[in-house]
Amino acid sequence: MTNPHPCLSVSICVNIKIETSLTGLESNDTNLIGLIKSGNKQAFDEVFLKHFKSLHAYAFTIIKEKDDAEEIVQNVFVRIWTKRAQLKTDGFLKPFLYRSVHNESLNYLKHQKVRSNFNVHYADAVKSDTGNLNTEIMATELEKNIHSAINELPEKCRNVFQLSRFDQMKYQEIADALNISIKTVENQMGKALKILRLRVVDFLILVFILLK
Numbered sequence: 347m348t349n350p351h352p353c354l355s356v357s358i359c360v361n362i363k364i365e366t367s368l369t370g371l372e373s374n375d376t377n378l379i380g381l382i383k384s385g386n387k388q389a390f391d392e393v394f395l396k397h398f399k400s401l402h403a404y405a406f407t408i409i410k411e412k413d414d415a416e417e418i419v420q421n422v423f424v425r426i427w428t429k430r431a432q433l434k435t436d437g438f439l440k441p442f443l444y445r446s447v448h449n450e451s452l453n454y455l456k457h458q459k460v461r462s463n464f465n466v467h468y469a470d471a472v473k474s475d476t477g478n479l480n481t482e483i484m485a486t487e488l489e490k491n492i493h494s495a496i497n498e499l500p501e502k503c504r505n506v507f508q509l510s511r512f513d514q515m516k517y518q519e520i521a522d523a524l525n526i527s528i529k530t531v532e533n534q535m536g537k538a539l540k541i542l543r544l545r546v547v548d549f550l551i552l553v554f555i556l557l558k
Contacts, residue, residue, distance in 0.1 A: 375439040383430050390430075393439060394423050401447045408451040418454055422446045425513060428523045488546075495545040499538055506531055507538040 381389035398419060405415035422443070426433065435442035499507060505524065509515045510531075515523070517531045524531075 376437055378439060379433060379435055383433050390427055397443050401443055404444060405447050405451050409454055418450045419447055422450050491545060495542050499541060503534045503538045506534040510535060
């Protein structure tokens with residue numbers, strides 16, 4: 347009986363090892379995914395601690411801002427935990443995490459571009475009406491005022507508002523994620539919008555007084 351060609355034997359062994367390794371990775375990832383979907387915080391923390399540093403470095407290569415890159419990765423993990431019941435990763439966690447951070451980074455850059463265009467348009471419009479008013483400072487202060495108002499919202503109210511406006515979740519999805527009724531979601535959103543509206547109105551009244 348003739349022995350198989352040495353190169354052929356090596357090739358078969360390598361392929362078997364690769365397939366075995368991939369199967370092991372998929373099995374481990376599948377277990378972690380299952381635990382996370384069932385609400386296991388320890389499994390979630392394990393994935394976070396294992397991948398955070400490399401994901402942060404990856405986000406930084408896209409947006410070039412260290413703090414914002416950190417926030418992007420944190421937002422990805424918050425969304426994973428919030429929507430854990432609908433988690434779909436095709437069996438592998440690492441590619442899913444990198445893809446999520448990639449998409450989140452692109453959204454960040456898109457929002458930055460929109461914000462920049464808005465500030466330019468807003469500055470030109472106000473400049474034509476007010477002349478000497480420093481519109482860039484005014485726009486920055488308005489943005490700070492809005493973010494401050496959001497941070498000062500009651501915790502449940504703030505969570506509902508952020509999931510709706512920032513994560514673009516539907517009321518039913520928010521209700522499922524927070525284990526509350528849709529009516530509670532609606533009430534909390536109404537409360538948040540009312541508070542934010544009052545804060546913005548107060549700021550605009552101050553601007554109007556300064557313009558007189």
